[in-house]
Amino acid sequence: xxxxxxxxxxxxxxxxxxxxxxxxxxxxxxxxxxxxxxxxxxxxxxxxxxxxxxxxxxxxxxxxxxxxxxxxxxxxxxxxxxxxxxxxxxxxxxxxxxxxxxxxxxxxxxxxxxx
Amino acid sequence: xxxxxxxxxxxxxxxxxxxxxxxxxxxxxxxxxxxxxxxxxxxxxxxxxxxxxxxxxxxxxxxxxxxxxxxxxxxxxxxxxxxxxxxxxxxxxxxxxxxxxxxxxxxxxxxx
Numbered sequence: 294x295x296x297x298x299x300x301x302x303x304x305x306x307x308x309x310x311x312x313x314x315x316x317x318x319x320x321x322x323x324x325x326x327x328x329x330x331x332x333x334x335x336x337x338x339x340x341x342x343x344x345x346x347x348x349x350x351x352x353x354x355x356x357x358x359x360x361x362x363x364x365x366x367x368x369x370x371x372x373x374x375x376x377x378x379x380x381x382x383x384x385x386x387x388x389x390x391x392x393x394x395x396x397x398x399x400x401x402x403x404x405x406x407x408x
Numbered sequence: 409x410x411x412x413x414x415x416x417x418x419x420x421x422x423x424x425x426x427x428x429x430x431x432x433x434x435x436x437x438x439x440x441x442x443x444x445x446x447x448x449x450x451x452x453x454x455x456x457x458x459x460x461x462x463x464x465x466x467x468x469x470x471x472x473x474x475x476x477x478x479x480x481x482x483x484x485x486x487x488x489x490x491x492x493x494x495x496x497x498x499x500x501x502x503x504x505x506x507x508x509x510x511x512x513x514x515x516x517x518x519x520x
Contacts, residue, residue: 399453401449
């Protein structure tokens with residue numbers, strides 16, 4: 294079964310509103326989680342590394358104030374797309390690092406459509 | 409920074425044929441993931457290779473890691489329409505804390 298749960302799987306919102314996406318590790322603690330973005334017919338691009346109890350590390354070109362990341366517990370990281378615009382429409386996928394198994398597990402993804 | 413290339417970019421095969429997808433890294437591979445994705449859907453974990461020369465199989469899919477060449481190959485035997493999708497390779501760092509860098513993907517279509 295899935296070891297990383299991502300919610301919601303699909304969200305439609307109006308331009309200017311904020312959307313929160315959750316990523317949960319179900320049966321292991323993840324001090325590190327990652328957020329990826331995927332445009333149609335393109336590969337996954339890393340947006341940021343989410344560290345439990347500290348600030349996220351953003352990749353070059355990713356706006357910190359636009360994509361707020363909170364990793365408040367060892368099993369939950371959230372990505373909030375603030376003041377969403379149509380160009381933010383994309384597929385967002387998270388992953389969680391399992392230290393015990395030295396492997397990353399990926400969520401099923403969230404499709405965001407901004408009208 | 410590490411970059412991954414995949415070849416071919418896209419592939420169309422007839423059902424029952426064998427095929428191979430290659431993934432080449434610009435740097436040493438400490439770990440290599442293979443995922444399958446259908447458009448607009450999440451990633452389906454296929455397998456992870458961590459040791460040089462390692463080979464893993466799952467059903468009709470076999471993947472190999474050649475650290476010396478900084479390459480991995482994914483081989484599908486007797487392809488079926490259910491194998492259609494996008495295959496992504498991802499390079500892992502030394503530990504699970506390191507970010508995974510993905511290749512551009514290989515689109516596979518299987519014609520019945």
